[in-house]
Amino acid sequence: MADYRAGKAGINAEAQARINSKYNNDIAQETLEWIKQITGENIKTDGDADNLYEVLKDGTLLCKLVNAFQAGTVKKVNQSTMAFKCMENINAFLEAVVKLGVPAQETFQTIDLWEKQNLYSVVICLQSLGRKAGNFNLPTLGPKEADKNVREFSEEQLKAGQNVISLQYGTNKGQQSGISFGNRRQM
Template sequence: MANLRAPRAGLAREQQMKVDNAFDPEEAVKCLVWIREITGENIPVETVMDDRQKVLDFFYETLKDGFLLCRLANCIVPEDMQIKMKSLTFKKSTNEAFESARERSRLEIFCEKIMEFGVPETLTFQIDSLYERTNLVQVYCAIRNFGMEAESRPSFTGERFWPKKAEENKREFTEEQLKASKSVIGLQMGTNKGASQSGMTFGKQRMITEK
């Protein structure tokens, strides 16, 4: 767990500080507000909005056990993709090692579920990013991408909360257009038209003598 890890030092500490400094409390709050609206869970985020560090701590503590994220997924994904919240993974354990393993499993299930829903793997987060608190920026970006994916579906009829997802702009070209493009020489390719070696005097000329 994050509170049991040895403090980072040297370059690792500098890198972690850069990641933490990139944390946007407004974006994190927006994610928590959206999760509250979708799930109906009581998330008193307003109590920490006046302090950046409090927002960071609250965001981490609220999401790290994976329960809330899995409830969020179940509120959005189709019925045939629902997470089985009554399985052993979602039962609290008094054994710290068991509970730690289950919390990580819940986060993994959430990431797998949103990928199955349509969020690219590169736009999700690694388990340690949240559980070990190494990159919370990656976490709220994944939640935002999940929200954008959900709002892009034809079945979505509610008020838009996230920016509109970029849509595919597929272009169709005729066979003649494709052939015509092959005759075009890009400026970066250069050209050898009119090239010659006239005027080149670099280096000593090779002397050819008869024996």
């Protein structure tokens, strides 16, 4: 994280505090333990935000994680600690997780991790990846992913549905008293 920047103030500080309040140490710890199990790396699995940041900030562990899913997913993992090389690793991880099936809305932006701005979204992304692990014969993380429930309707059923009036349109039973156009409202 860039230590040379001034802290956020005013509404920005409030927004950052709201983002930080969503972070859960227990879920982060569970996520780090899962990463340790998949990658075989000896990492500290404390769920504290500072620890999560230290473990993941250079992106090398994230690249090893997606390569455990599918070998060669991230072809070049930068070992350099230079900022742009670390951010390349994080970006390569993000591109890989989308290819592995994580919905784009459950990913994070590189800056969220690199500048420690939204570690909650980082954990959400890793949890989503953990649900996909079962598709690759790896231990899963979190709740089981739902199966598709595809429904097929005949042409006759589709036509019958067009004749049904939705309850969103209201009801035709009774009358709404007191509502008429042109009259004044009595107070």
